[in-house]
Amino acid sequence: MEDEAIPAPIPKEPPKILRLEECVVNRIAAGEVIQRPVSAVKELIENSLDADSTSISVVVKDGGLKLIQVSDDGHGICYEDLPILCERHTTSKLSKFEDLQSIRSMGFRGEALASMTYVGHVTVTTITMGQLHGYRATYRDGLMVDEPKACAAVKGTQIMIENLFYNMAARRKTLQNSADDYPKIVDLISRFAIHHTHVSFSCRKHGAGRADVHTIATSSRLDAIRSVYGVSIARNLMNIEVSDTGPLNSVFKMDGFISNSNYIAKKITMVLFINDRLVDCGALKRAIEIVYTATLPKASKPFIYMSIILPPEHVDLNIHPTKREVSLLNQEFVIEKIQSVVGSKLRSSNESRTFQEKTMDFSSSSPTATSKDSIKEPSPSGIKSQKVPHKMVRTDTLDPSGRLHAYMQMKPPGNSERGSCLSSVRSSIRQRRNPSETADLTSIQELVNEIDNDCHPGLLDIVRNSTYTGMVDEIFALLQHNTHLYLVNVINLR
Template identity: 55%
Template sequence: MAGVIRRLDETVVNRIAAGEVIQRPANAVKEMIENCLDAKSTNIQVTVKDGGLKLLQIQDNGTGIRKEDMEIVCERFTTSKLQTFEDLSAIATYGFRGEALASVSHVAHVTITTKTAEAKCAYRASYSDGKLKGPPKPCAGNQGTQILVEDLFYNVSTRRKALKSPGDEYSRIVEVVSRYAVHNSGKSFSVKKQGETVADVRTLPNASVTDNIRSIFGNAVSRELIEVNSEDQKLAFKMKGYISNANYSVKKCILILFINHRLVESSALKKAVETVYAAYLPKNTHPFLYLSLEIAPQNVDVNVHPTKHEVHFLHEDSIIESVQKHIESKLLGANSSRTYFTQTLLPGLSASGG
């Protein structure tokens, strides 16, 4: 006998959808950092317990959430950034689907404490399954927002079981915060385990991109960086960033890629730059790259995957080829000057030695 097809209960639907957007604690952190940046924050602090499963706290000094908006802030598809479907094609803010906080609140216990510049005091509210649990209560607090996420995936045991160890999940969170810190020099970021006094990543508000690369990834790479900068009006894109030269290599490629200020992945771009470096680096070693691309928003499809990770864009092959050529010319330039330097040095050495 055929099984009866039943409509899924809305709570279940929301939980499934939330699991698509928030696949692990690091996804939740990424979505919430983007919300902080949209709120013009210059100081973002992340605190973590048990790899983010027990507790995730994100504190910012941004514009805050108005008390009137606190009721709907955790409902799906509520956003201050999009009015029409057409707006999707020219999206310049991060949290455009209004799904981040909603998703988190369907799979965790969420408490928001927030204060706007105009408000006389801060307000605190708790959420469950996207709904406000009671009216926001006035409390003391500075301007900005603190989001407390507790017991992530408490109601989705399959998702909890699929995760790695708390240590591994914490490393992923540190990686996300590190990447946003590199891209957002001029803002301070920190991430630490709850109860620890020293942060695992801390960047200063007056630090440059290279300062942040040095403090997060170490001196060895920061000494071997080449600045890249190119623009192509025909393809309507700009690129800037820092890449390692032929003197530096790591076991696993580090590609920090931002497209229109959003942390993304592009396997096609990664493959293309790895091909260039293969001619310069020892076998089985890889480069470090931080690339920030700005592409006309209507040419980028960020809505491909719920986690907004892998992106696709118009003229993808041509843009990747242009990036590849620029990196190649920079490496070639740096490499020829290096070879030239060693050649001019040799005769002098033999003269003084003889």
């Protein structure tokens, strides 16, 4: 039987290479530069900082998809520059490639505004010094739609982006289904606020009367951190400085704040600026985490703010579309130097830890009365969180289930003295009777002496000088005395 003949494959012509239309190229590039609403906010804030602004305000609607509005009081944009403002690769930051070696501005590619016009509707209102009125212009696909119109304006520039990703259905649907970008925008502005302390920042949702971030210019970095992140973080920070001027290594200077051993958090917060540019550096972040892992409990993560200054020629900014990542000359040496100083600083601060005590108010005479006074207003969302006493590590002094005096009859702090507990018993007896009648009663003196003799001095010292920590469950409470913890059966103390 002869084999059947196998037909020879028909050769296929290779696909033809076509030149993409410019609008397609620009839209693809825009999706790389403006990845999310927070990317647009970052680019606009950096433009405002390059304009020497002292006040920057951000308004956001629907997580930035409906509206992003950034206003500043910078030097503004000249009327003659408005027609080419949003064209690709138009910038005032550099004129030739060699300028990248000494660039000090935030922007330099001339891509951000152009990318925004390809994925959203952009309106620019600006006024420069000496003008009687400002100008407003709208942009689509990198081009100005109409001639700039004269309008009333305040000092500086306002850029408004509406309907972001209106022509990218997949991107817009993904962002609508994911978590709102507004918390990311708030976090971004908070990071800028603690570094650029000479600039006032504010951020709020459209229609909201109160800003979620509001800072004023200050000369103190620690005050800025306290204003943005809170007192609990600011009081647990240590100043750190590192520098190296050796000719054989990378010349750099770093200053910042790192959390001490008293700081406890479940997520690391690292704010890193290199040459005043907000960036990420995974290698430096991992190196610092290694130091903290050996010092802090496993559940704790540090708070880190660092500002590193290097010669501009030692930093390569042009390695990522969003300019979020940079490459450093002698990066391993810089990271090793910083890691060593952080470790030394952290070890020297780990000799002692501070615990914050809660002052309890025992002014109420009965648990029933205090529970009525401690009723809190319902939360704005209308959802009341249920607290399970035996599952709480720390308890609120306003919560009746976490109060020790709900189980023990205790005197108000104003009536309690640091003397013996028996002295308070004597004083309470004398308050009910005439002192002249009770002074000569030997039976009372004998009873008091008998109690003094039968009292355990060590146990009395523990009860007298202990610190109430919280309820472990419905029966046992946790007390701290010096470096020891004690379980107390509060039911049997009644």
